[in-house]
Amino acid sequence: MDIFLLEAIVNGILLGGVLALLALGLNLIFGVIDVVWIAYAELVMIGMYAIYWLHVFYGWPLLAACAVAILGVALAGVLVHRLIIAPILDTAPINQLLATGGLLFFLQSLATLLFGTNFRNIGLKLPIIEIGDMFLSYARLMAFVVAVLGAILLWLFLSRTFTGTAIRAIAQDRQIMGLMGVEPKRVYLIVSALGGGLAGLAACLLVLQYDVHPYIGLSFGPITFMICVLGGLGNLLGGFVAAFIMAQIISVGGFFFSIEMSYVLAFVFFIVLMFVKPQGLFSK
Amino acid sequence: MSDRGRFLPLGAAALALALVPLFGPPSYVMHMAVQILLWSFIYTAWSIMGRFGLVSLGHGAFLGIGMYVPALLWNLYGVTPWLGIPLGVLLAVLSALVIGWPCFRLKVVGHYFALVTLALTEVARLSIIAARDITGGSLGMTPKPVPGGHSWWALQFVDKAYFFWIGLGLWLFGLWAWRAVDRSMRNPALEAIAEDETAAAAIGIGVTRLKLEVTLISAALTALGGAAMGQYLQYLNPETHAGIGISLQIVFAAIAGGMYAMLGPTVGAVLTLVLTEALRIAFGTTLIGAANTIYGVLLILFIIFMPRGIVGLIEERLRARGAKA
Amino acid sequence: MAEPQPMLALDGVSAAYGGFQALFGVSLTVAPGEAIGVVGPNGAGKTTLMRVISGLIPPRQGRIAFEGQQVGGWPAHRIVAGGIAHVPENRRLFPALSVADNLRMGAFVPAARGRYAERLAWVYELFPRLKERQHQLAGTLSGGEQQMCAIGRALMSGPRLLLMDEPSAGLAPVVVEQVFALVRRIRAEGFTVLIVEQNVRQMLELVDRAYLLDVGRIRMSGTAAELRANPDIQRAYLGM
Numbered sequence: 149m150d151i152f153l154l155e156a157i158v159n160g161i162l163l164g165g166v167l168a169l170l171a172l173g174l175n176l177i178f179g180v181i182d183v184v185w186i187a188y189a190e191l192v193m194i195g196m197y198a199i200y201w202l203h204v205f206y207g208w209p210l211l212a213a214c215a216v217a218i219l220g221v222a223l224a225g226v227l228v229h230r231l232i233i234a235p236i237l238d239t240a241p242i243n244q245l246l247a248t249g250g251l252l253f254f255l256q257s258l259a260t261l262l263f264g265t266n267f268r269n270i271g272l273k274l275p276i277i278e279i280g281d282m283f284l285s286y287a288r289l290m291a292f293v294v295a296v297l298g299a300i301l302l303w304l305f306l307s308r309t310f311t312g313t314a315i316r317a318i319a320q321d322r323q324i325m326g327l328m329g330v331e332p333k334r335v336y337l338i339v340s341a342l343g344g345g346l347a348g349l350a351a352c353l354l355v356l357q358y359d360v361h362p363y364i365g366l367s368f369g370p371i372t373f374m375i376c377v378l379g380g381l382g383n384l385l386g387g388f389v390a391a392f393i394m395a396q397i398i399s400v401g402g403f404f405f406s407i408e409m410s411y412v413l414a415f416v417f418f419i420v421l422m423f424v425k426p427q428g429l430f431s432k
Numbered sequence: 433m434s435d436r437g438r439f440l441p442l443g444a445a446a447l448a449l450a451l452v453p454l455f456g457p458p459s460y461v462m463h464m465a466v467q468i469l470l471w472s473f474i475y476t477a478w479s480i481m482g483r484f485g486l487v488s489l490g491h492g493a494f495l496g497i498g499m500y501v502p503a504l505l506w507n508l509y510g511v512t513p514w515l516g517i518p519l520g521v522l523l524a525v526l527s528a529l530v531i532g533w534p535c536f537r538l539k540v541v542g543h544y545f546a547l548v549t550l551a552l553t554e555v556a557r558l559s560i561i562a563a564r565d566i567t568g569g570s571l572g573m574t575p576k577p578v579p580g581g582h583s584w585w586a587l588q589f590v591d592k593a594y595f596f597w598i599g600l601g602l603w604l605f606g607l608w609a610w611r612a613v614d615r616s617m618r619n620p621a622l623e624a625i626a627e628d629e630t631a632a633a634a635i636g637i638g639v640t641r642l643k644l645e646v647t648l649i650s651a652a653l654t655a656l657g658g659a660a661m662g663q664y665l666q667y668l669n670p671e672t673h674a675g676i677g678i679s680l681q682i683v684f685a686a687i688a689g690g691m692y693a694m695l696g697p698t699v700g701a702v703l704t705l706v707l708t709e710a711l712r713i714a715f716g717t718t719l720i721g722a723a724n725t726i727y728g729v730l731l732i733l734f735i736i737f738m739p740r741g742i743v744g745l746i747e748e749r750l751r752a753r754g755a756k757a
Numbered sequence: 758m759a760e761p762q763p764m765l766a767l768d769g770v771s772a773a774y775g776g777f778q779a780l781f782g783v784s785l786t787v788a789p790g791e792a793i794g795v796v797g798p799n800g801a802g803k804t805t806l807m808r809v810i811s812g813l814i815p816p817r818q819g820r821i822a823f824e825g826q827q828v829g830g831w832p833a834h835r836i837v838a839g840g841i842a843h844v845p846e847n848r849r850l851f852p853a854l855s856v857a858d859n860l861r862m863g864a865f866v867p868a869a870r871g872r873y874a875e876r877l878a879w880v881y882e883l884f885p886r887l888k889e890r891q892h893q894l895a896g897t898l899s900g901g902e903q904q905m906c907a908i909g910r911a912l913m914s915g916p917r918l919l920l921m922d923e924p925s926a927g928l929a930p931v932v933v934e935q936v937f938a939l940v941r942r943i944r945a946e947g948f949t950v951l952i953v954e955q956n957v958r959q960m961l962e963l964v965d966r967a968y969l970l971d972v973g974r975i976r977m978s979g980t981a982a983e984l985r986a987n988p989d990i991q992r993a994y995l996g997m
Contacts, residue, residue: 240485242542245546257727258721261721261722310865313854317858326813329865362721363671366677373550422544
């Protein structure tokens with residue numbers, strides 16, 4: 149096989165890890181609270197700026213900056229729920245999607261206001277790994293490993309803890325959660341924090357590979373939504389698998405065509421599949 | 433009140449508006465007026481389907497297609513927009529058909545519908561960027577200007593009055609289309625569908641067909657508005673005219689004005705454009721982003737506190753007063 | 758001699774669903790260790806009564822005291838933490854969670870978490886069938902097994918009072934027998950039980966006292982034997 153094609157496939161797998169992490173966060177929120185945070189990728193952007201700001205301006209060690217970013221975006225997630233979603237939780241679901249659309253505008257412009265439209269990067273030079281004739285980016289490999297570790301941790305949390313079990317249970321029967329001693333409002337806040345935290349973790353991984361600018365959310369936000377729908381909104385495992393499928397289309401498509409065309413392919417693939425399996429790839 | 437009686441004042445108002453350019457208002461005022469008319473038309477077009485619970489984020493695609501098809505045909509082959517615009521509208525309608533028919537047949541609604549149509553918008557945006565050899569990619573493009581800048585053949589005019597009249601005509605056409613949907617048997621049936629799709633189907637309403645009809649009407653009008661906008665601005669950009677940003681902008685303006693009332697989207701256009709301008713003037717260019725930051729917050733507040741929009745609120749107040757009297 | 762303080766005491770409780778009032782000044786008491794039944798026709802307000810006690814619906818009027826504490830108006834999650842577990846009508850298991858996860862949900866309240874392993878072993882001992890099926894999804898269990906799981910889930914919170922809403926509803930006659938055997942087991946374990954049932958004949962063999970609820974009001978109360986002997990009850994519910 150062509151070594152460059154193989155490289156594209158491997159890169160696709162590595163990209164899939166980060167997309168899977170994003171999809172997990174979004175799906176968690178959708179599955180539990182039944183809302184779509186259309187500004188999810190913009191929360192990732194805040195995290196990236198936070199890392200850039202702390203690390204480059206204030207000279208914090210990168211790991212500390214990342215830790216603060218994860219916590220900060222988790223807090224932002226809680227605020228999104230408390231300030232935007234909770235007041236309109238009982239209205240038409242599309243209102244919640246649109247309200248977070250307003251948040252998307254707000255965060256984009258806020259970033260422009262604070263940082264300008266320049267592309268910024270943390271200036272970290274990570275080595276390139278050479279395997280045979282293949283060149284792989286160390287940053288991508290690391291992002292993949294951390295993303296998979298993050299997913300495993302999330303899985304352990306959801307399957308082994310009381311709160312995790314409640315998170316899996318709540319969408320199946322909201323009304324009786326009180327009889328279990330669960331206060332749905334608190335679960336929603338925990339899930340919002342968790343979703344935010346996953347966005348923060350994704351920010352740490354993306355800031356290693358990409359420059360941050362106010363519109364970066366637009367470059368991976370839509371694809372993340374498509375991945376979630378493809379896997380079945382709220383279906384964590386489905387979204388996880390769909391992320392790797394989409395990443396493969398993007399990476400291999402980029403090898404044969406241009407990068408934009410590869411995204412077009414991914415979206416067309418998505419649209420076509422929606423008609424075959426409207427409830428997601430893994431619906432019965 | 434009879435329809436005739438209702439339309440008489442509107443007709444008079446339209447006539448009066450049509451005379452405005454003859455008094456030679458300042459260019460800036462004309463610019464705002466043209467923008468308001470064209471966006472009003474586009475927002476009305478979106479609301480024609482949006483008011484029935486079909487919240488589409490795909491209108492960025494219809495707008496972009498309507499804009500780029502005539503501009504590309506003109507630049508590449510010298511085809512007049514008189515032919516290019518219908519072709520663009522046709523292509524937009526076809527893409528609406530491709531996405532709408534399976535969606536409605538398979539009962540894709542709510543979040544899913546919004547996200548599927550968002551994919552269409554992204555396909556349009558990324559395709560335009562990918563074809564950068566002819567579209568200029570993210571840098572945007574300009575239709576080749578005609579010498580002197582005034583040509584009916586190229587639909588290019590230096591005098592903004594022409595676009596004012598075109599905009600006015602389109603806006604009235606949009607309102608007429610809204611009325612036409614209302615007057616046909618479609619409106620009650622569509623409202624029944626928005627209320628409860630299964631029940632509507634059970635009483636013999638052709639759900640798929642009706643939804644598709646309003647979707648195609650909405651897409652066609654949006655593409656037409658996009659074409660006019662492109663001819664007026666003489667500048668096309670995939671990021672501002674085809675992506676998720678413009679799709680959300682359309683939805684927001686329609687919601688802010690009130691998408692359930694005929695003049696709601698128009699009020700939304702006036703409101704958002706005036707607001708954007710006011711914020712831009714207030715903050716100048718020193719603080720890039722400040723205006724949109726406030727705009728974003730206002731949008732959130734609108735959806736939380738006034739989901740039926742300004743016109744919806746006014747109607748509610750009037751009804752309350754009427755009930756009291 | 759003063760009467761012992763009741764475990765649960767409802768005093769003039771009214772409640773409504775939306776605009777529809779379902780309970781009108783209901784008073785009843787449950788003493789520690791007792792099994793109390795509530796009978797009544799469909800729509801009498803039996804389920805509403807259970808929901809008011811467990812906090813799923815706030816009372817409009819009246820007082821609800823549990824072990825001397827006023828709990829009326831508390832949200833459900835506080836009431837279950839306070840010691841009242843509710844086995845809801847139609848069981849309401851989480852169908853896509855395993856049996857073990859359903860039981861874990863039952864132990865969600867902070868006080869129950871520490872004793873989770875111990876209680877799980879005990880529930881498995883009570884219902885060995887649940888242990889066999891612990892990894893199976895609850896939605897795939899048979900009706901009787903589901904009722905076992907629902908009761909087990911309620912027991913996991915370590916309640917002192919168990920509310921059971923129509924435990925035999927929708928089950929085949931043979932399974933109904935099994936369910937009543939389960940309830941007897943629970944009684945034998947020393948739990949205080951308040952049970953609502955359509956199956957009046959079998960319930961009256963099980964409980965100490967019972968109340969007749971009709972259109973939201975208590976019409977009659979007495980020992981199980983008294984109710985069994987009452988001609989109205991015999992005609993309306995026992996088919997005599």
